[in-house]
Amino acid sequence: MRLLLVDDEVELVSTLAERLSFRGIDADWVASGEEALKKAETETYDLAVLDVKMPRISGIKLKGMLEAKYPDMKFIFMTGHGSEDDFRTGSSKAYYLVKPINIEALISKINEVLKK
Amino acid sequence: MSMRILEKIIPDFLRGDNQELDEGRFNFRRLWRLSVFLTAVVSLVPLVFMTLLHYHLAQQYLESESYNHTYRFVRNTWRYVASFLNERKTVLELFANQYSFEELNSPGQLEAILDNMEKRLGGVRDIGVINSSGIQTNYVGPYKLKGVNYSNQEWFKKVLRNNTYISDVFLGFRNVPHMVIACKFDQPDNSFFVFRVTLDLEQINRMLNQLEMAGSTCTSLVNQEGMLQTTCRHHPEILKKMSYSVPEFATESRVIEGKDPEGRPVIIGYRYIPGTPFILMIVEQKGALLRAWHKSRIQLVVFLVGSVTLIMAVILGVATYLVNRIYVADRERVSSLHKVEYSNRLASIGRLAANVAHEVNNPLAIINEKAGLIKDMFTYKDMYSEDKKLIGLVDSIISSVERCGTITKRLLGFARHMEVSIQSINVQEVLEEVLGFLEKEAEYRSIKVSLNVPDDIPEFESDRGKVQQIFLNLVNNAFAAMEDGGSLDITVRREDEDFISTTVTDTGCGIKKADIERIFEPFFSTKTKKGGTGLGLSITCGLIQEIGGKINVQSEVGKGTTFIISLPLKIDKERK
Secondary structure: OOOEEEEOOHHHHHHHHHHHHHHEEEEEEEHHHHHHHHHHHOOOOOEEEEEOOOOOHHHHHHHHHHHHHOOOOEEEEEOOOOOOOOOOOOOOOOOEEEOOOOOOHHHHHHHHHHHO | OOOHHHHOOOOOHHHHHHHHHHHOOOOOHHHHHHHHHHHHHHHHHHHHHHHHHHHHHHHHHHHHHHHHHHHHHHHHHHHHHHHHHHHHHHHHHHHHOOOOOOHHHOOHHHHHHHHHHHHOOOEEEEEEEEOOEEEEEEEOOOOOOOOOOOOOOOOHHHHHHHHHHHHHHEOOOOOOOOOEEEEEEEEOOOOEEEEEEEEOHHHHHHHHHHHOOOOOOEEEEEEEEEEEEEOOOOOOOOOOOOOEEEEEEOOEEEEEEEEEOOEEEEEEEEEEEEOOOOEEEEEEEEHHOOHHHHHHHHHHHHHHHHHHHHHHHHHHHHHHHHHHHHHHHHHHHHHHHHHHHHHHHHHHEEEEEHHHHHHHHHHHHHHHHHHHOOOHHHHOOOOOOOHHHHHHHHHHHHHHHHHHHHHHHHHHHHHHHHHEEEEOOHHHHHHHHHHHHHHHHHHHHHOEEEEEOOOOOEEEEEHHHHHHHHHEEEEEEEHHOOOOOEEEEEEEEEEEEEEEEEEEOOOOOOOOOHHHHOOOOOOOOHEEEEEEOHHHHHHHHHHHHHHHOOEEEEEEOOOOEEEEEEEOOOOOOOOO
């Protein structure tokens, strides 16, 4: 299982990757949509965890672009806006987590998504 | 009772407790006073002016009419008196011309003449013939006056001078009031004789008394010394000085004003009767003559008072009604402006809160991850795994971050719901969210909050932002009304198929009975001095109505207040 974490907050995304690695999850991280697209060309990822609000390429747009190239890729969104309730109407493949993220919740969500 | 009626009649803008609203906007009291004053002036001044004019003209007319009336009465009466005297004088002349001096002195003849005159004229007491030496040569009457010498008597001298003489009334030898008419007749032999009759006053008195009009008129003859020659209503004794001074001589009838002995105003008409010593005096009480005027004066005053009262009532009513309408419209306008301002302010605060929450969220997420990493390092590496204290510290950081996260999530959720949207609402969730904001305050102030939502309460369709705001306002009010240590109970129950009701009960200070009716009015506040706008409940009530609900209140001073809010399970399509 390979994960790609994308968030413009380097401190957040790097720490998150390190924490996941403590739990045996191999995760790469990048700080922008462009970097994520490049990284996806070199590696194969099962799942991408995307921040919704990013400069230039937003999380939603990035999801569209990655989904087009890699139809099997699954996605989880992270957002600093509102609560999970606000995203009840999202697509079936997309899952949402509200910052600050509970690492255990993230792992269970990852498992849930990958099982599907 | 009367106070209640008065309270209902007095419009809002005239009540004392609205004074502060007048400042800076329309001054409704001034507007009301000005409109009442101007309308009253414009309508009452012409009315009062016309009434006074009418009063003055009517008074003048009736006064002059009473003068004319007296004048006509004098003119008619003096002719009557003059013709009465002339008639007697003419009859005397007729007999004197018919008979010679000798015949008049022959026995029986004079008795026949007296008899004849008495029959034709009446009131003739005696008759006498006096020769040129002043000796009464023949006399018929009740006294023995034959042979009496009148040559030195004043009246005899006047007869010689003027040929005719009509005397004043006097008592004479007989001590009975009477008067004399005497005429001088020339004989062919250049001598003369005087023919003389004595008249009693009964006839002339009766005649004048008959002429006296009903009421207070006094008609009498006086001589030029002011001695009464006849009796009248107010002067029953003859030959006494009359109460009025002798009027100025005039050849025509005159009317003057005077005062009677009691000081009341009178109108005096008089006429010097030519060829006699008499003045005809007619005295009338001015008050009696103007009685008709007094009656119509009262009618005029009643009319004026009635009109003024009616006009003032209409002016007051119309001005009060109109100003009150403007006042109500103005209050509605201000209230709407305040509501708009309030909603705008609330929306701004919401947006601000959302921005702050979002901005705080990112660093919070970093703290969360960093603290998580530290904990992971402690947990997954052996170096610090035994150090419970360090792990405890990191746990405390992580739990604090979680708490902050809960607050920012709540703020973001709340701000988002302020936008108008009809959605399915779980009332328990909304109430928990609202109470979440006051959780800490309740804790600090030891306020016991209990929320009871039975399981059978369905989700309902409504505007979530409005429902949130309604509950937040009511809970805030309850907190403001309670002392520390109070308790707030919120119970939801299903009212019927279409409504659920939420009861918010506090143990606060309660609301006075007199205030209960007014608490939903805009600007009514019992917290004016503590920064209340007086709009909170008005807006809450407005919001409830907007989503098709109802609000009721029960309160007891010192015990607490209960608000019962009924909300429909389905919102009207129109409201949507």
